[in-house]
Amino acid sequence: MFRLMHTLIVLSALLINSACNTGKADITLVAQGKVQHVIVLPAEATKNETKAAHLLQDYIRRISGAQPDIITESNYQDQQAIFIGNTSHGEQYNTRKIKGEGFYIASDDTHVFIHGGSGQGVIYGVYTFLEKYLGCRKYANIPAYTPANKNIRVPARIFDLQNPQFIYRQVYYPAANDPEYMVWHKLQQLDDLWGIWGHSFFKIIPPNTYFTTHPEYFSLVNGKRQPMQLCLSNESVYQLTVDYLKKAISNNPDAIYWSIAPNDGGGFCTCDNCQKTDAAEGGPQGSLLKFVNRVASQFPQQQFTTLAYTYTSHPPKNLKPADNVFIMLSSIDAYRHEPLRSAASAAGFRKDLEGWAAITPRIFIWDYTTQFTNYLAPFPDYNHLQDNLQYFADNQVKGVFSQGSGATYSDMAELNSYLLAGLLWDVKADSKAVITGFLNGFYGKAGTFLDAYLQELITAVKTTHSKLDIYGNPVHNIKGYLSPALIDKYAQLLDKAEAAAETDTAFLNRVYNARLPLEYTVLQQSKFFGNEQYGYLTANNQETGSFIVKPNWPARVKRFVEQCKKAGVTELAEEGMTPDAYAASWDALFTRKWISNLAFHAAVTLAHPFTPEYTPKKEGTLVDGLTGDTDFSYNWLFTYGQDMIATIDMGKNKSINQIRMNFLQDPRHNIFNPVALTVETSADGITYQPAGTQTISPLSEEDNTARINTFAFKLPAVNARYVRVTARCLPAMPAWRNAAGKKPALCCDEVYVL
Template sequence: MLFSACHPQTGELPLVQQGRSAYVIVVPTEATKAESKAADIFRDYVKRISGAALPVIPESQYKDQPAVFVGNTDHTYGPEKIKPEGFFTGSKDKFLYIRGGSGQGVVYGVYHTLQAYMGCRKDAAGPAFVPTAKDIRISGSLSDLQEPAFLYRESYYPPSMDAEYLSWHRLHRFEDLWGLWGHSFFKLLPPATYFKEHPEYYSLVNGKRQAQQLCLSNENVYTLTVAWFKKAIADNPDAAYWSISPEDGGGACTCDLCRKADAEEGGPQGSLIRFVNRVASQFPQQRFTTLAYGYTARPPLKAKPGSNVYIMLSTIDAFRQEPLAQTSSAAAFRKHLEGWEAMTSNLFIWDYTTQFTNYLAPFPDYNNLPSNIKYFAAHHVKGVFSQGSGETYGDMAAYNSYVQAALLWHPDADMQQVNHDFLKGYYGPAAPFIGQYLEALSNAVKSTHSTLDIYGNPVYNIRDYLSPKLIDQYSTLLDKAEAAAGDNSVFQQRVAGTRLFLEYVVLQQSRYYGNEPYGYLEADGTVKAKWPQRVQQFAQQCKAAGVQELSEGGLSPDAYVQEWQELFSRKWINSLALHVPVTLVHPYTPEYSPKKEATLTDGLMGGRDFSYNWLFTYGKDMIATIDMGSNKTIHQVQMNFLQDARHYIFTPVRIQVETSMDGQHFTAAEEKDIPVPGEDYAVQIQHYSFSLPGTSARYIRVTAKCPAGLPEWRLVAGKQPALCCDEVSVE
């Protein structure tokens, strides 16, 4: 791409000279919508670059003159056939040809030409970068054929909410392709409509009909499903895919007929595939997708998906610090992939490249993206849904989207060049330091043997790649990036958006540290003077960057500030049990209790997020003995328990407090029976206070009895209730 010479060099097309052009844009006489759109895009950008307005004419009006042929005109050059959505950009003599396969191929070809040969860029949502030049010269010997490696390509990040970005980077959106997407059982037969009168339409779980999944052996379920699709397909005939998939979670039907099918097929995936095949056979011209996820991940023993049925296999159980082809946590996924591959050529992958519990937390799986997508391609996968932070801004959202788009089009893309192109275009002179920042994060994950969990937490990585020492090193690189960006407001804003990820980690980890170094409290338990302002500034920067929620279904920036204000308003508890040792009869769950037993006496109250400052005990009673070191006069013992039904966390059914002088002989002090809660998914913190007027003791034992099982309204096979306790305060 050259923009300045007044006279064209040999072998170049002088598309525009000194702001004028002899060229016309020619489309087929009966141009498709895509061809007309492509021609208009090309005309618009040429004018924005140079000021020259090239006429767009149908081929029937074309006379022998310099031309840009857009679409499948009779004047043609290049390969005879182009695969669907592929494109060809070629030049010969004084002509430029931009052709496409079916679908949006010709549109993709125009945007590729604009970026590769005319200097335009669109690295994220918003306006594209358009250079200005009086001359536009294009090589006279182009022959650039590109065809996609995958039929379906989606990178689910904020840039993909921009329609032009999608076309520019040759990506899809499920909203545009699917008439019905994702977990769809209850869209087909909503429980609010059918369950009361027809509980037999829904799954039999533990001997009782429950609105958890559908009963796929029920003939009326099949009839109603077919009727639903007849109407939906008639209303939306252009939809490419239709989903027939279980709801998220467990609860597969265990009625006699479903159980018989599942026994023959090796699990609940059997009755699912049989049902999907049966529905799909009624609509042979349509394509149906179903989820191989959770209890349906394994391929069935006998039933093969129909020719118009696509399997979307999930990678949800794998950790992300290593490529999927080698990490031990993906062993089951690899086995399932090979099994499905052996029985169908219609395979999609639902992959994950973000931390759903903390969208802003640095999640450096960046270097694994090429390996993973090559692995999918090697196993004949036809499409990939790469789920990031969705519409909300998350860790390296623009970078991840750009890289994933490049790899989903061409898995063998030169990653060094892809990285360079994005960083230079998006960050300008700050690019080298952002590159070093990404490299430092990736190297730290390896050197510290970190685990990248899509449901993880910055606190869990506090001793590895997100340690305070390493955060300081990352911050230094971002300082250099900020300085390099200079006074360019666009690059400064983008560097500031990248710094948000570290700032979020610092804020979240400060809750763990409390009044220790790196905490938000002074040693005496008062809030550090600048911390409230720091939180406010963070929230403002979040909103400027496009953060809508900080986690999947989580807090908005404003709600995050409110949560902090509640923390700031809490009175520091100068408990007699502050920082004293605790022993447990049953073990805590380590992945959710980073402070271990000390959680109960660290002086910090747990909030609404169970992963911060709660002692998490799964499926067993919490029996904790607190040793105050010497006899104390006790008047009151207080504690909190969390209820978070979504995560199977419930209050105990009974709490007993006992005291002892010697740690061997305990005397009952007070006991409370707690009613089993009704159906309620709101996160609640329940406070319990026990009166021990003037009791002398060294040891306090708290026994919180775990519910025997989940309540019926939250019953899920294989799950048990958990207890979360914090803080045990003694006065």
């Protein structure tokens, strides 16, 4: 059925092409399994022209079983031919300009001509010929589909000129690990283009080598030299950078770009000389661009990039990037449920793009198409991908790094990669047709139901006014597009998809993979619901109010983890846990005994507000019977920049022997232990008696390990109705953890009264 479906697609395409060439007979390349054409190369063919010819020869053989000969133009004797590359016979069509890695596919009444521009243009032309005219497909990092056909015909008198919209096109998904996929879809990889990429300061001048002996090379932060960024006004830093690049360029002369950019994080230099430049240019982007321009002037034949990201995102007041410097602007702060050209959250990005575009035509965009904190969470931004790329094109952007989930599988990874690749080449492509073609080809009969599932997700985001945050999680939208009721609706469509694909194991497994995000959402939300409906716990003893794990839950987690491994999930979040580690975290939950808390579901009042986006259960988080793990997004009361003062009302006096609570320490996310804890009790809610105080020493040196710390207070059988816990927040970020504009946060859970 799969082969039949593709045969119909190919026949339809040929009929359409024929309709566009009314009155012109098709050209027959293969008739009844016999080759009618030879493949002709220039007398002195390039490496890429030769590769393109052999690719075409191989695929014609795969389709028809017949293999055309490859000859040079000097040996050509007026046979029917497919001319590849810069042949003299193809010059008649070389009247319209091929730009960059563009190409043309042309034909007269007898011959076919495929000619490319620079780089791999001619190879791109062959792959496009295979897909557009011969019906081949490369859906993912799997073998290409080739139809079986003993008769291969293509339209006569066509001229198909294609030029790339962007000179740099990267889609960062697992399919990028397949070399043929990359070339087929005209994509590039940063490793192939950049000699040094991204956040590069410490790749050039590593602190491990220089900081002890030359702290002046590094940024002055809060009056102290710290290995956070470089001091860009230091002459030795400039000279070391130039020396590094001379050697690196010599060792890698084929690299096109070289990045000179700050590390990911804060801590820009505030020494007098750097501050002087920054004051004149409106911020630290001034000292960065001044430095990059100066280095770039020493290498006029090379192309450099730097990052307009976080504290360097704004354009400078006076400076302009040098002619060999590209600005790579990040869109990291925008939500993804609306197009970037109109979303309120993208207003700052739009202003920065307009500002940079006013001073340079050399702009790349670092864009984001996944949820980094939960790669497997449904992230239905699919309907905005084309509009976003068209917006970039409208603003003369020259290249796009579309950052997905990298090497690990994620929500609709194959579709996202396939669609983005096509749009990066041609932003005006019919995205609906591309999506439909992909779903029907990649999922077979199940494609119709996958399409309905995606449309339901897109519609639900809009009707529930949900936000798509690249740093969100499935619990944030528990009342939005990921509500249990809507999840049931999505599940019914995926059930139908499974039923439609059940006779084909390949299609069925792809549907299972597409279902992973929904199953992940159910599992993650079950941690939030806990002992409530949709939770992973069930009542064990009505009298004691204890709970146990639902009998089917361990097997459900096991199935999920096994399918993750089949799909190629290597981590569930950026720098996050592996499927095995995820299974281990559930095993820890399964073995955790229910603790009968005297304050279970008691009323809680707070003196200071919690942070709602991280605390969906509100005050009740402290006494819901569920304890948080090292992910601050689940089951923690998150208090930002203020003390946590929580008063728990148990409803009546109870005999208390111990009060125990957990705090999360996760410096990477600016979450720290309290510096002091005080516990008090009261019988009337007016007069409180001290039950204990603990002082906690803050971290004195860098330690980004996430860990849970338990603090306990023993009491002499006190009778009380109220318990008040006061956790004093760290007053300021530690000197080693510089995060501009950020305050320390507290995360508490659970408060046990025993």
